[in-house]
Amino acid sequence: MSKKKQLKITFLGTATSTGVPMIASKNPVRFSEDIRDKRLRASILISWDDNNYIIDCGPDFRQQMIRANVESINGILFTHEHADHIAGFDEIRPYYYQMGPIPIYTDERVLNALERRYEYIFTTENRYPSAPAVNPTIISKDDVLNFHGVEVTPIQVMHGDLPILGFRFGNMAYLTDVKYIPEEEKEKLKGLDVLITTALRKESHKTHANLQEALELVEELKPNRAYFTHISELLGFHAEIEKELPENVFLAYDELEIYSE
Known part of the structure; x- marks a missing residue:
């Protein structure tokens, strides 16, 4: 039996689509001096051995990569096509210059949305010299992938009426923008x-x-630990909300690093 890989999870961003604080907000959280109340758009980095995989590539991608000192990536997985999850796509250019076409993994609907919005990345004719290129793999909820010894399972969840993907890496699952799960x-x-x-x-x-x-989902699934993300100002101050949570449940915050096997 192969040894399980220890995964390092870095929260690159933990905010909802507007970020925290939100532009022009009058919410008290905007004025918090707690660094945990300063949130970029939701994304995580999953690392093991020399491998780095990103889930989602939102408008803060460049800042997140510099802040986390991510010098190389193996690929990007996309949950869905909303702007706060894809709007940093062009910022993959430095990784493209380093390694060539970037592997990306997503379903057919999201790939079509990326091709419409970023036609110059996908075109094979008259390419702009500095445009990045990608190597897409279409995946579905029925697939099971293997990334360098780690089993990766797409999970279809519902973002309101929109089916989107979450991902299980080993014994860690990331489900952003979820309303309910079939x-x-x-x-x-x-x-x-x-x-x-x-x-x-x-x-x-x-x-x-x-x-x-x-909290009800945590109670139903009973993971060893749970971390909440995609947080808005309306949830309240990080320090105050954490006091209300069960002992194995935490609010994530930007730059938090955790480990899982």
């Missing part, structure tokens, strides 16, 4: 060490889980 997909989430999922705010929301729904 029962058959929950079968893929058994025996987790770490669950990372959405807790947008305390009030109900049409397309994202609120804090109570996130």
